[in-house]
Amino acid sequence: MRRLFLFTAFCLIACSTILYPQDLVVVRPQEIDDVLVNPGIGFNTFQRFNGDTLNPGEGWTEGFPIQYQEFDGDLTNPNHPAASTAYFRIYWRYVEPENDKYNWDMLDKALKTAAGRGQTLLLRLAPYGGGKEADVPDWLRAMIPEDLPRNKWRVDAENPLYVEHFTDMVRDVGARYDGHPDLESVDLSIVGYWGEGAGSAELSEKTRKALVDSYLEAFKKTPLVMLLTDEKTNKYGISKRDLGWRVDCLGDLNFWAKEQGGWTHMYDYYPEGIINFGMQDAWKKAPVTLEICGTLLRWKNKQGYGKEDVKYIFDQALKWHISSFNAKSSPVPEEWWPLVNDWLRGMGYRLVLRKLTYPSQVRPHGKLAFTTWWENKGVAPCYRKFPFALRLKNARRTEVLVTDADIRSWLPGDNLYDDAVFLPLDMPEGEYDLEVAILDPYNLKPKVKLAIAGVGPDGWYKMGKITVRETLKAN
Amino acid sequence: MKKLSLPAAFFLVVFCAALCAQEPQVVIVRPQQIDDVLVNPGIGFNTFQRFNGDTLNPGSGWTEGFPIEYQEFDGDLTNPGHPATSTAYFRVYWRFVQPEKDKYNWDMLDKALKTAAQRGQTLILRIAPYGSGPERDVPPWYRAIVGDKEILESRWRVDPEDPRYDQYFGGLIRAMGERYDGHPDLECVDVSIVGYWGEGSGTHLLSDKTRKALINAYLDSFKKTYLIFQPLNGDAPDPGVLVEGLPIAASWPDGRTNDCGLPLRHLGWRMDCLGDMGFWKDRQPNWCHMQDVYPQDIIKSGMQDAWEKAPVTLEICGTLRSWKGREGYGADVVKYIFDQALKWHISSFNAKSSPVPDEYWPLVNDWLKRMGYRLVLRKLTYPSQVRPHGKLAFTTWWENKGVAPCYRKFPFALRLKNAKRTEVLVTDADIRSWLPGDNLYDDAVFLPLDMPEGEYDLEVAILDPRTLKPKVKLAIAGVGPDGWYKMGKITVRETLK
Numbered sequence: 024m025r026r027l028f029l030f031t032a033f034c035l036i037a038c039s040t041i042l043y044p045q046d047l048v049v050v051r052p053q054e055i056d057d058v059l060v061n062p063g064i065g066f067n068t069f070q071r072f073n074g075d076t077l078n079p080g081e082g083w084t085e086g087f088p089i090q091y092q093e094f095d096g097d098l099t100n101p102n103h104p105a106a107s108t109a110y111f112r113i114y115w116r117y118v119e120p121e122n123d124k125y126n127w128d129m130l131d132k133a134l135k136t137a138a139g140r141g142q143t144l145l146l147r148l149a150p151y152g153g154g155k156e157a158d159v160p161d162w163l164r165a166m167i168p169e170d171l172p173r174n175k176w177r178v179d180a181e182n183p184l185y186v187e188h189f190t191d192m193v194r195d196v197g198a199r200y201d202g203h204p205d206l207e208s209v210d211l212s213i214v215g216y217w218g219e220g221a222g223s224a225e226l227s228e229k230t231r232k233a234l235v236d237s238y239l240e241a242f243k244k245t246p247l248v249m250l251l252t253d254e255k256t257n258k259y260g261i262s263k264r265d266l267g268w269r270v271d272c273l274g275d276l277n278f279w280a281k282e283q284g285g286w287t288h289m290y291d292y293y294p295e296g297i298i299n300f301g302m303q304d305a306w307k308k309a310p311v312t313l314e315i316c317g318t319l320l321r322w323k324n325k326q327g328y329g330k331e332d333v334k335y336i337f338d339q340a341l342k343w344h345i346s347s348f349n350a351k352s353s354p355v356p357e358e359w360w361p362l363v364n365d366w367l368r369g370m371g372y373r374l375v376l377r378k379l380t381y382p383s384q385v386r387p388h389g390k391l392a393f394t395t396w397w398e399n400k401g402v403a404p405c406y407r408k409f410p411f412a413l414r415l416k417n418a419r420r421t422e423v424l425v426t427d428a429d430i431r432s433w434l435p436g437d438n439l440y441d442d443a444v445f446l447p448l449d450m451p452e453g454e455y456d457l458e459v460a461i462l463d464p465y466n467l468k469p470k471v472k473l474a475i476a477g478v479g480p481d482g483w484y485k486m487g488k489i490t491v492r493e494t495l496k497a498n
Numbered sequence: 499m500k501k502l503s504l505p506a507a508f509f510l511v512v513f514c515a516a517l518c519a520q521e522p523q524v525v526i527v528r529p530q531q532i533d534d535v536l537v538n539p540g541i542g543f544n545t546f547q548r549f550n551g552d553t554l555n556p557g558s559g560w561t562e563g564f565p566i567e568y569q570e571f572d573g574d575l576t577n578p579g580h581p582a583t584s585t586a587y588f589r590v591y592w593r594f595v596q597p598e599k600d601k602y603n604w605d606m607l608d609k610a611l612k613t614a615a616q617r618g619q620t621l622i623l624r625i626a627p628y629g630s631g632p633e634r635d636v637p638p639w640y641r642a643i644v645g646d647k648e649i650l651e652s653r654w655r656v657d658p659e660d661p662r663y664d665q666y667f668g669g670l671i672r673a674m675g676e677r678y679d680g681h682p683d684l685e686c687v688d689v690s691i692v693g694y695w696g697e698g699s700g701t702h703l704l705s706d707k708t709r710k711a712l713i714n715a716y717l718d719s720f721k722k723t724y725l726i727f728q729p730l731n732g733d734a735p736d737p738g739v740l741v742e743g744l745p746i747a748a749s750w751p752d753g754r755t756n757d758c759g760l761p762l763r764h765l766g767w768r769m770d771c772l773g774d775m776g777f778w779k780d781r782q783p784n785w786c787h788m789q790d791v792y793p794q795d796i797i798k799s800g801m802q803d804a805w806e807k808a809p810v811t812l813e814i815c816g817t818l819r820s821w822k823g824r825e826g827y828g829a830d831v832v833k834y835i836f837d838q839a840l841k842w843h844i845s846s847f848n849a850k851s852s853p854v855p856d857e858y859w860p861l862v863n864d865w866l867k868r869m870g871y872r873l874v875l876r877k878l879t880y881p882s883q884v885r886p887h888g889k890l891a892f893t894t895w896w897e898n899k900g901v902a903p904c905y906r907k908f909p910f911a912l913r914l915k916n917a918k919r920t921e922v923l924v925t926d927a928d929i930r931s932w933l934p935g936d937n938l939y940d941d942a943v944f945l946p947l948d949m950p951e952g953e954y955d956l957e958v959a960i961l962d963p964r965t966l967k968p969k970v971k972l973a974i975a976g977v978g979p980d981g982w983y984k985m986g987k988i989t990v991r992e993t994l995k
Contacts, residue, residue: 131994135887138947199889203944244926388612390677425964445681447964448615465946495608 046383050486052376052475058364059472060105063143063207063310063406064371067110069352073098073140081321083351086114086152086217088129091136098140102354104367108207109137110349112147112217116160119192127199138205145248145312145347147210148196149218150189151177157216163188175221180214181230189213190237197241204465208246208267208310211238211260219271224253235260246309246406249302257300265308267406270296272316273348274336277326288316289339297343306344306403307434310371313345318353333359337366344403346371373401374433374461375474376484381457384490387450391424391489392443399435400474406431409470410462413444414483415455415491422450423467430461430471452491458483522883527985529875529974535863536971537582540620540685540809540905541870544587546851550575550617558819560850563591563629563695565606568613575617579853581866585685586614587622587848589695593637595625596670604677615683622726622811622846624688625674626696627667628655640666651700653693659708667691668715675719682964686724686809688768689716697770702734706743713744717763724808724905727765727801737799747807748800756800764807766905767799771815772847773835777825787815788838796842805843805902806933809870812844817852832858836865843902845870872900873932873960874973875983880956883989886949890923890988891942898934899973905930908969909961912943913982914954914990921949922966929960929970951990957982 068075070085075092077100078084089111099105111133119125130146137144151159158164159178167178167185178185200206212218213234214226223231235256238247249260251270260266272278275288286292297303305311315322322328328336340348348370355363378396385391391413411428414421424444432438460483461471469482477484545552547562552569554577555561566588576582588610596602607623614621628636635641636656644656644663656663678684690696691712692704701709716725727746734740741748741756747764748756756762771777774787796802804810814821821827827835839847847869854862877895884890890912910927913920923943931937959982960970968981976983 128994131885131887135947135994138887198891202942203889205887205947386608388608388615388683390681392676443680448612448683495605495612 048381048383048487048489050379050381052379052473052477052484052486054375054377055474055476056368057474058104058367059373059474060107061371061373061405061471062107062409064107064346064401064403065348065367066104066106067108067145067312067347067349068100068103068106068142069110069349070112071352072109072136073100073106073142075100075352077101077103078318078351078353081318081324081353083318083353085112085351086149086157088113088117089133089136091132094140103350103352104355104363107142108145108347109133109140109142110145110147112149112210114152114157115148115150115189115192116158118148118196119160122160122162122188123191123195125192125195130196130200134200134203134205143205143207145207145210146200147212147218148193149212150185150214151216151218153216159185173222173225175216175219176214177216180222180234181227186230186233190233193237194241197238200245201242202244206245208248208312209238209242210269211235211247211249211266213238213256218250220250220252220256223250223256226256228255231256231259235263239263248310248312251296251300251302254300257302261301261305266305267309267311267346268297268302268305269312269314271314273313273340274322274328275316276328276332276336278316289336293339293343306346308406308431310346310406311344311403312347312349313340313343314349315351315353318351319355319359320353323356323359330359330362333362337362341366341369341402346403346406368400369402371401371403372399372405372433372435373474374399374405374430374471376459379459379486381486381489383488384492385446386494387446387452387491388448389494390443390445392441394441395439397433397438397440399433399438402435404431404434405471408464410464410467411440412460412462412467414458414460415446415450415489416458416483417453417455419453420451420455422447423462425462425467446491450491452493455489455491457486457489459486460484522881524879525882525986525988527878527880529878529972529976529983529985531874531876532973532975533867534973535581535866536872536973537584538870538872538904538970539584539908541584541845541900541902542847542866543581543583544585544622544811544846544848545577545580545583545619546587546848547589548851549586549613550577550583550619552577552851554578554580555817555850555852558817558823558852560817560852562589562850563626563634565590565594566610566613568609571617580849580851581854581862584619585622585846586610586617586619587624589624589626589688591629591634592625592627592640592667592670593635595674596637596666598637599639599666602670602673607674607678611678611681611683620683620685622685622688623678624690624696625670626690627692628694628696630694651693651703653697653699655694658692658712659705664708664711664715668712671715672719675716675721678723679720680722684723686726686766686811687716687720688726689713689728689765691715696728698728699733701740702736709740710744713740713746717745725763725765726768726809726811727804728768734795737795741800747804749803750800751797751802754800765804766808766810766845767796767801767804768811768813769795770813772812772839773821773827773832774815775825775827775831775835777815788835792838792842805845807905807930809845809902809905810843811846811848812839812842813848814850814852817850818854818858819852822855822858829857829861832861836861840865840868840901845902845905868900870900870902871898871904871932871934872973873898873904873929873970875958878958878985880985880988882987883991884945885993886945886951886990887947888993889942889944891940893940894938896932896937896939898932898937901934903930903933904970907963909963909966910939911959911961911966913957913959914945914949914988915957915982916952916954918952919950919954921946922961924961924966945990949990951992954988954990956985956988958985959983 215221693699
């Protein structure tokens with residue numbers, strides 16, 4: 024009995040490729056446990072890029088032009104996970120220093136630097152922040168005297184001049200960047216300090232629509248991410264388009280609880296806002312990206328969080344289907360690394376090809392039918408339609424065969440994708456390696472890392488051998 | 499006043515010359531339209547049981563339903579007496595595809611597909627259950643199973659209500675779908691279920707259960723390859739009943755639609771006997787297909803708008819030779835027939851691989867210029883300069899001078915090319931939505947980060963999705979030897995300091 028069992032176990036490990044009598048090859052790839060850096064998911068760098076030094080101490084800056092650091096060619100981020108996304112938040116005054124004159128170089132450079140560091144850019148254009156140097160553009164201030172109808176506003180959003188000029192800026196930015204392959208998403212930021220949306224609920228319907236519509240019209244290809252602010256604004260936005268959401272202060276278990284009668288983001292704002300504002304299912308079609316309350320160092324030093332607190336916070340974020348996380352480019356405390364790595368394995372998508380079947384032999388011009396079972400072990404789908412492809416490769420010929428799969432529909436859990444590709448007429452006979460990969464649509468090179476073993480140096484995953492042989496008799 | 503304006507105008511020019519050298523201009527291109535007959539994927543004449551380069555049927559006759567007799571190919575793809583074609587139509591009886599109960603002759607279909615591809619064609623396929631005459635019966639093994647029984651309808655050879663008919667004939671369709679659905683060189687498949695030559699005689703007599711089972715054999719098996727419905731057999735009092743309860747898009751002038759609660763499939767349609775202005779006038783006076791079947795059945799079957807989503811392909815009544823000879827059609831009659839087919843949004847035409855009479859050629863060529871799609875890029879605008887990693891926004895105005903859209907989503911792309919670099923930038927355009935008339939497609943592509951600075955030729959083309967090589971010919975001048983259309987110059991220059 025024991026001998027039989029051992030043999031069976033051995034076979035399960037070693038004979039991952041089994042040739043069935045009907046010449047159907049069944050491949051069960053071996054799953055891996057590595058942290059994967061994949062497009063659009065995981066930690067963001069903030070006002071920084073892969074390879075830059077982090078913010079010192081517990082502080083950070085935001086809203087101002089990026090202070091570019093000397094790049095030494097090393098993309099690693101000491102004390103911070105490798106990131107596929109860079110988050111840039113900038114005040115309006117820097118984007119449009121004069122009325123209708125834009126500092127495109129600033130945004131071009133951020134996009135270019137991100138791409139050069141293997142990242143895509145998340146962007147927020149905040150109308151203003153707190154403090155004088157974070158005011159609306161000077162030219163707009165000259166038109167609108169300082170008046171503060173409500174806390175966290177610098178100008179009255181109901182003033183038609185604000186609506187006119189802010190939405191003009193959004194449209195002009197959209198005209199230049201909508202659909203840029205290296206622009207990951209844009210925050211739908213309309214009012215309030217840091218563009219966080221304070222006072223959105225009190226906007227008149229006309230103003231709310233004008234502000235939200237400017238983004239919907241300007242960005243038709245690049246995903247938009249709404250600030251989770253209020254029922255009226257969020258429900259209006261999501262009634263028009265599939266939108267993601269974001270909100271600040273992930274990890275607030277007790278930051279201001281004393282002053283606010285026990286109110287916290289984690290126990291009050293998140294669970295209630297996500298449902299009440301109509302965003303609970305938004306993650307199925309557009310990304311959820313969250314921002315830390317303070318920094319991880321502050322969690323540890325000032326708030327006194329232990330591992331169980333951190334794990335609780337991370338698990339809640341997974342429950343809310345987080346795809347990416349802005350830790351404000353502040354370091355990860357050493358003892359929390361295992362928790363961060365576990366979290367990274369759950370964030371966004373994590374695609375495990377559990378099973379592939381294909382015929383051991385196919386003819387030139389013939390059909391290569393395959394079945395696949397994918398397990399998405401993350402908490403969200405991939406929101407970009409990266410093509411899934413097969414490749415037949417030997418010394419003479421390399422043929423990439425792109426499938427029709429829409430990987431955006433591969434939600435967490437099990438997904439089946441059974442389809443077929445056809446070989447070209449001129450496919451030479453012979454033995455080939457059959458490989459799979461999820462590709463960059465622009466260059467058809469592998470883009471998404473899978474959570475399976477067998478990756479080759481060029482990013483394709485080897486599945487097995489396949490023979491191309493003509494069965495059609497010459498005459 | 500006049501004196502002042504002159505220096506001002508001069509200043510504007512000088513000022514612009516200084517400034518505009520840096521600022522990208524919008525380049526406006528208005529390509530020159532051409533009048534050539536274009537051979538394009540999926541449209542125009544079909545060859546029938548033959549391929550480009552083969553000899554035609556002699557005389558006024560033709561054969562069909564039998565395995566193709568392959569001709570020696572000398573490398574010359576021209577068809578003397580017949581237009582060049584992009585499609586080959588193959589109609590074969592069940593008995594030849596499934597000669598034994600457990601044996602399919604896939605080689606026959608593989609070879610037809612392969613030969614079509616080698617001759618620059620895609621294949622249109624019908625598997626007919628049977629034809630007329632003893633050599634066109636159902637397979638002998640099936641005849642042995644069901645025996646000879648009295649049949650309800652004169653153009654049936656076996657009883658389709660016998661459950662074994664769906665089991666075996668439907669089974670063949672299912673096996674065929676399994677093997678060929680989505681093949682890039684399979685243009686479309688006829689939904690052929692009953693009747694001589696698979697033409698559908700008596701479909702309206704089928705029980706609901708049988709009709710649905712037989713049609714579903716196609717719907718379930720061919721989900722990617724276009725299906726061509728033949729609801730228009732001329733003998734159904736109400737051809738609309740044929741789609742009832744099936745997920746096939748259909749609509750009628752009174753506003754009714756064929757909504758059965760399932761996601762609808764868009765099927766094309768076909769019909770035989772285009773050009774019958776009175777072929778059988780001795781037997782059926784004052785009745786012909788052109789006046790009494792086509793207009794009525796297209797509307798009554800609910801298929802009037804089907805062409806917007808799937809192809810219409812028509813088959814000639816007789817041959818062009820018999821039009822000229824036996825029927826004595828003059829140029830005016832031929833023009834009438836061709837114009838009616840255009841009105842019905844024809845994409846392709848089976849003239850039964852029979853020659854075009856000399857005097858009909860000008861009409862045929864005019865017809866070919868309208869059949870299916872004919873894309874004229876009327877206007878393109880683009881920036882004279884763009885930065886690496888920057889946006890190349892363009893606007894296009896397309897005139898589709900045909901009578902139908904292109905039903906395949908061939909990608910529309912721009913290309914930047916110079917001695918150092920060739921970069922193909924595929925757009926998101928869905929050319930299937932470019933219906934006859936004007937179409938606008940304004941969009942943008944982004945240059946790669948590593949795009950070298952310099953001057954490039956800007957070119958456009960509609961591509962084969964697998965090879966990314968030009969596939970659809972445009973009705974404009976300026977095509978290069980590799981099929982791309984040159985639009986103008988564009989400069990790639992980094993503006994970022």
